[in-house]
Amino acid sequence: xxxxxxxxxxxxxxxxxxxxxxxxxxxxxxxxxxxxxxxxxxxxxxxxxxxxxxxxxxxxxxxxxxxxxxxxxxxxxxxxxxxxxxxxxxxxxxxxxxxxxxxxxxxxxxxxxxxxxxxxxxxxxxxxxxxxxxxxxxxxxxxxxxxxxxxxxxxxxxxxxxxxxxxxxxxxxxxxxxxxxxxxxxx
Amino acid sequence: xxxxxxxxxxxxxxxxxxxxxxxxxxxxxxxxxxxxxxxxxxxxxxxxxxxxxxxxxxxxxxxxxxxxxxxxxxxxxxxxxxxxxxxxxxxxxxxxxxxxxxxxxxxxxxxxxxxxxxxxxxxxxxxxxxxxxxxxxxxxxxxxxxxxxxxxxxxxxxxxxxxxxxxxxxxxxxxxxxxxxxxxxxxxxxxxxxxxxxxxxxxx
Numbered sequence: 001x002x003x004x005x006x007x008x009x010x011x012x013x014x015x016x017x018x019x020x021x022x023x024x025x026x027x028x029x030x031x032x033x034x035x036x037x038x039x040x041x042x043x044x045x046x047x048x049x050x051x052x053x054x055x056x057x058x059x060x061x062x063x064x065x066x067x068x069x070x071x072x073x074x075x076x077x078x079x080x081x082x083x084x085x086x087x088x089x090x091x092x093x094x095x096x097x098x099x100x101x102x103x104x105x106x107x108x109x110x111x112x113x114x115x116x117x118x119x120x121x122x123x124x125x126x127x128x129x130x131x132x133x134x135x136x137x138x139x140x141x142x143x144x145x146x147x148x149x150x151x152x153x154x155x156x157x158x159x160x161x162x163x164x165x166x167x168x169x170x171x172x173x174x175x176x177x178x179x180x181x182x183x184x185x186x187x
Numbered sequence: 188x189x190x191x192x193x194x195x196x197x198x199x200x201x202x203x204x205x206x207x208x209x210x211x212x213x214x215x216x217x218x219x220x221x222x223x224x225x226x227x228x229x230x231x232x233x234x235x236x237x238x239x240x241x242x243x244x245x246x247x248x249x250x251x252x253x254x255x256x257x258x259x260x261x262x263x264x265x266x267x268x269x270x271x272x273x274x275x276x277x278x279x280x281x282x283x284x285x286x287x288x289x290x291x292x293x294x295x296x297x298x299x300x301x302x303x304x305x306x307x308x309x310x311x312x313x314x315x316x317x318x319x320x321x322x323x324x325x326x327x328x329x330x331x332x333x334x335x336x337x338x339x340x341x342x343x344x345x346x347x348x349x350x351x352x353x354x355x356x357x358x359x360x361x362x363x364x365x366x367x368x369x370x371x372x373x374x375x376x377x378x379x380x381x382x383x384x385x386x387x388x389x390x391x
Binding site: 026 | 206208209210211213215216261263264265267268271278279352353354
């Protein structure tokens, strides 16, 4: 009897904590970010290439308590940033693939720490470059750190961390769009 | 040993009884497109949410479990995209008294109410197989005069083979269905497509 109970507990714990591969949610534009672009009076722009720097803190895939979180855009988190900027420019009516102004960059840091029993956190940093007619007008790095309530239970903590990823990117872009130098570079 | 027993007991009770499983019902906005045969309504529209963007609701899943999500936050981006397909210009407002109404020369103001439901007949899996999203729009002109009200009822279904890679699938399908139905209703609404000259300018 004791062995059966013990085996059941082990299986239950394994099911609750074992790893698998999951996809980060597709990006969903922040309307506040869209409004910032609209209100900023920026010109239509195109989005160029984003590279990803090889760094331990620039994880791909991201590890969530043994589960792997992969990007839904070509398994690339740099491509995730490209998609996010495109979505927000598009909803603001400011995306034009033939524009003279190009936004590009480098993803420097990208990771989530969901190991905490009460709190989880995420960090993203990216360098953003704006060029107009090939001439650089902006080159700055934006960094965000965000924390949220987590849980001892993997069944709650892991999906919550998974769902936080788009919000981390939203916050990174909020930091970019509130930079007047960036908005000025898009004019 | 005593500590381990207590820890395991708490963990097992937690796993079995469960907190609400978090979901995100944001639809894929690339699938919210206007039918080519439909004409954009040449009016400026503003909208505000009747519920808090961060409001979290809990509804039923399968196996006696619950699911939680933020309906206003999850649907707003798709709603904005849908309105962009229908109207000339879209503004997000904080309320029907927002200064942007005058500044952006808004013709119509939409108050959006979102309600949801979910369920699953499964005894063994928690993700909902049936999801409902209701979008209720009360539309006024810039002076507060009622123009029309439109209710779109979206339904989403997902079975185990589909949702095992996306637990939110039925919710995303319901949200997309509701938004596309709402888009069709807005584009067909005779009250909204009327002559611009009949619409009084916003009060300064």
